[in-house]
Amino acid sequence: MKKIFILTITLATLLFTGCEDYMDITPKGKVIPQTVAHFNELMSNRNMFLLGPANMFQLSDDIVMYDDELNRLFTRVIETENTYLFKDHIYLSVDMSDPDWEGLYKQIYVSNVVLDNIDNAEGNDEDLRIRIKGEALAQRAQAFFWLVNLYAKHYDSNTSTTDLGVPMPVKADVNAVLTRATVQEVYTLIETDLLEAEKVLPTNPEYNYRPSKQGVQGLLAKMYLFMGKFAKALEYADKSLSEYSFLYDYKTYDFHPFMPKFMGPDQWPRMAKDDLEAVWGRVSGGFMPYTVAVYMSDELKSLYDEGDRRYYFSVQDMSMFGPNMHGPSILPLALRHRSGIHTAELYLIRAECNARLENATAAINDLNTLREKRFNEGAFVPYETDKTSDEALDLVLKERRVELFLDGQRLFDLKRLNKEPQFAKTITRTFKGQTYTIEPDDENYVLAIPKKVINLNPKMEQNPRAGRN
Template identity: 80%
Template sequence: MPLKNFKYNEMKKIIILTLTLATLTFLGCEDYMDISPKGKVIPETIDHYQELMSNRNKFQIGPTNMFQLSDEIVMYDDEINRLFTKIIETENTYLFRDHIYLSTDDPDSDWESLYGQIYVCNVVLDNIDQAEGNNEELRKQVKGEALAQRAHAFFWLINLYAKQYDNTTSATDLGVPMPVEADVNATLERTTVQAVYSLIENDLLEAEKVLPLTPEFNYRPSKPGVQGLLAKMYLNMGKFDKALEYANKSLSEYSFLYDYKTFDFHPFMPKFMGPFPWPSVVIDDQEAVWGRSPSFPFPYTVAVYITDELKALYDEGDRRYYFSFIEASMFGPNLHGPSIIAPGLRHRSGIHTAELYLIRAECNARLGNAAAAINDLNTLREKRFNEGAFVAYPTDLSSDEALNLALKERRVELFLDGQRLFDLKRLNKEPRFAKTITRTFKGETYTIEPDDENYVLAIPKKVIALNPKIEQNPRAGRN
């Protein structure tokens, strides 16, 4: 996926609703539906709808709330007040409390941004077939982008606000509201987990047929990007043969990995400026098959620490550790150890080649192809170690041994990407990997069992207040 110099041209004002109104579309509250988009250009042509799908500020954003919901970090009550924003919300998340947002006035930025993306996609899908213009290839591509971006948003929503996919219960487990039209008067209830996954799958398979192999910029979906999300989706569903198929497809089109030996901290700059010449923006990340990044860039920088358990998983000479932990952040030294830093000063939440290697390795291990799994792990690891420090895993291991190594590598490679919540949810379904988390904070001990109801985020109180037909998730009683 060759890089291009990014020149962001201002888009025309083709705005139908603000983000807030787009979000409230899915709440069904008519008090918010007095819509008169005066001074806005109503989209009519294929080019107009392409520009709607070109909104980098909207479609590059991924979720943030899942970062503290893992077993890989530690926070201390004597330091949490150093956080420069959302102290209460961060504490609530870290302790797996019933609600992150306590008031009906508090917006949930993940819910709102993801449904905002879905609204724009639905506007495009409702109108692109009738849009003016003769460029039929562009019409197909724009439609494919809208299908793919809608699927990506629903993938995050279903994994944040609903139970883990389980083929024995997902047909009845509560999913999330699933608008498929841009209807500002719709009052939507929650559909099922299975229905949302079916929509995601169908959208992605349709998009795969029409999207290009190489997007203009990597925040836009492409064929290998969609194939990568299909691999991720099928992995999450436990359909390892399908996940392997689509990981293979994506990596056959694009498989670039950075060699971490070619980066280092600048000798004349503080380390919190990040390694050089590490890509500092999503569109420059050559490992991004489909680039996204959370709206909040510093979820780990201040007052958050790595657990001893995770630290022990890093082998000697692993530059993933070297680049991720520094003496002091830009906000000063932490009190309990090194500061955590995302190497590019941003966290990744899209589809990346490194994760696809890990998906392929895990699936091969689960399907009895241990040597193939180890080969992929070694391909990735060889790019991540100091010169002379890389030691290849032996290829004559059992499938269970290869699987354990694949899951270990997921933890050290994807630590800063916020992936652990979703791995905990799916792995807790397997008794051999199920895990109990214990937190000690402000003199109290909190225990999170593998079946804890608060692995599923609460539907925002603001949403339920505006639309009581949306049923709340069961809560664990951890207030």
């Protein structure tokens, strides 16, 4: 086990510094596993595969920050400000690492090591061999899904074959010099990997951070939603929820009595691995993105109905670092900042697809199933089912904001909904006496390729920037 542990750490701690390839990786030692059991150890690396992206949290109309309180942040002050104001670059120096870019490409590299070698690995456990291959395909697909949605334009069937996506390594060759694939090419690989993984993975994982058939079906539902393929998204959301559909009942939880709110709810699961709504669990790679000095926007507050415990569990009058200066600040709970696949989001995906496919009653029924678990005792009032499809869709999008708040999903919803004129939105920020306006077609909805990567490979094409420095 010690040998495997060292092997896992060797591959998992590849740093993106100094190599002349597009990803900027320098391996600390090229140790290749030999057996199926070795590869299982690689795919068991919870510290690597549990982590999702973090840069999208401040890129949202759901939050407000104030310049007189920014200095209360104890980490990433400049980067947080740059993100909040949709500036051209989050990381200003060519020496600075982008944890999202690097972390996701590390997952892809390790997955590629497995895929390159698993077929010829020593060992007689063929069921394990097949499962590990399926896990590697699934983990690679999820990493590419986040990368293409952070660093490229939202999928558009009219332009996806020419829109620049992200570099797309499919072999574990750190010396390969690759250019950016198109958005369509990246989505095609994601779809191919997931469909292949779905065939071989078990229905339920041993641990929720490892992919399963149900988790892969959930990501397929999300991918097809982002692609605007609503019938396919509905099909896969149905498949996933038919296997497992648990929802927490928020009215059965409350904060620790006689203790500050920031201590969290009593008996609430403290570890992401214990999140029972997680079909394929991931959490933000950032350290407590809303620890202090970040507030819920008035617009978002207005969307919560009376007695909605999602609001109750999301704000606090005082953080662990002292009283707030601008009212209730955001409370980061143990299971928030989730970036994997969860049952609540699958209900919302299915509801949105039904609304868009003219089945308003089914959409409202899913919303009511979710909402019934989120209100104070006696406060839940179900939505009436006599809605038009447009009315049902409006309610779905409202519920996405209140349910998925704190999960970083709003950036991606803004990107995709801005393509629909009836939902396109202009965001205005006022900060340090200056007003910033983010139009629906703002170029900075797409994150910049890290300066460090561009510096190492000048042929890498940068995303257009809005000139907001």
